[in-house]
Amino acid sequence: MTQHSTLTITNIRRPNSDTSESLTIENGLIKGWNLPEEGQTLDGNGATIVPAFIEPHAHLREPGQEQKEDLASGLAAAAAGGYGTVVSMPNTAPVVDDPAIVRALIDKAAALGFARLRPAAALTRGQDGEQLAELALLAEAGAAVFTDDGRTNENARTLRLGLEYAHSLGKVVSVHAEDAGLRAGGVMNEGPVSEALGLPGNPAAAETAHIARDIEICRMTGGRLHIQHLSTARALELVKAAKTQGVNITCEVCPHHLLLTDEALRSFDAVYKVAPPLRTQSDAQALLAGLKDGSVDCLATDHAPHTRAEKELDLLQAPSGIAYIEIAFPLLWTNFGAELGLQKIVELLTTDVARVLGWPVPSLEAGQPADFTLLDLETVRPVDPATFKSKAKFNPWVGQDLKGWPMLTVVDGQVAFERA
Structure with missing residues (x-):
């Protein structure tokens, strides 16, 4: 640098x-x-100059999983992708549920000089879904968001308390919305392709049922709920309806759910295994329509690096996740530039993310932080x-x-x- x-x-x-x-x-x-x-x-x-992108959902694997990624490699990759700020997920080893870990991550990242780090902290201790973490102390230490991403929040009462507490702190709770019971051992979208391949399916209802429940909890608490990596047309319908009724809810979509479908799993290649899984072409088209009409609030990559050895395991054993933060904008511009336009894509990666997180809107005007990227x-x-x-x-x-x-x-x- x-x-x-x-x-x-x-x-x-x-x-x-x-x-x-x-x-x-x-x-x-x-x-x-x-x-x-x-x-x-x-x-x-x-x-072409645009504000540096903001990544609301990335896995940087530090602490404890540095064989997959660490702060240096992950934040360098983000900067190479045009990102100036990254919100890292807390499902590490140990879990980011301690203010000291939050501070240590921020300090270490600042010394590296790549993209800026804004760690998310766990909503519950150990991400066990039962007992709330010390949210006020975590927020004071610099936690940007509260989430148990990597786990689903099955205890509705705990989510209720978390939304209420986080709301009092001016923070967003983001959730991985899948019903664990319905998801079960599914490794891909449940449907004709999974049936043809003889693979256990993860039904769309796992996502929609969980989101329907979470909408009601959000409605009851008045808190700020953000749905991560929304993947189905029906789930987007639920979110759109909730917004019209005044529920304080937002959602993100990932480029891989726009560009790929469950047909890719016919290769039996675990590089296509993600959570939630790749869905159908009609789902992908509905999500793209949601980007156009504003019902999808922002884009996120869910950058989820694993070792090659892990991803070379069979589909039943391999972990879920795709790592591509440094090519996210080229993928979007190449595939959707003509349809969405530059301004819309940039807003989905910058202004819209900032609004979801409650941050100042990025600007290239005098006096503003010098965070930007140049695009060819x-x-x-x-x-x-x-x-x-x-x-x-x-x-x-x-x-x-x-x-x-x-x-x-x-x-x-x-x-x-x-x-x-």
């Missing part, structure tokens, strides 16, 4: 503009546009695992040609990533 008190980036363009401009940043803040050059200069090579929207490059910063150097899109690559990411006025 390069550090400069003053940096001017020249030859850049704002979205939907052909005008070449310059941006000066000083002491971590945006000083202004098209000022006389001072300090070091960098040529933006005609790239035209050049086509192959997905090359050799360039990955993540330890998980594989995903379903290896070898595919994509455009929309982040070329430079700046966080707090410092260069966190620069593409060679």
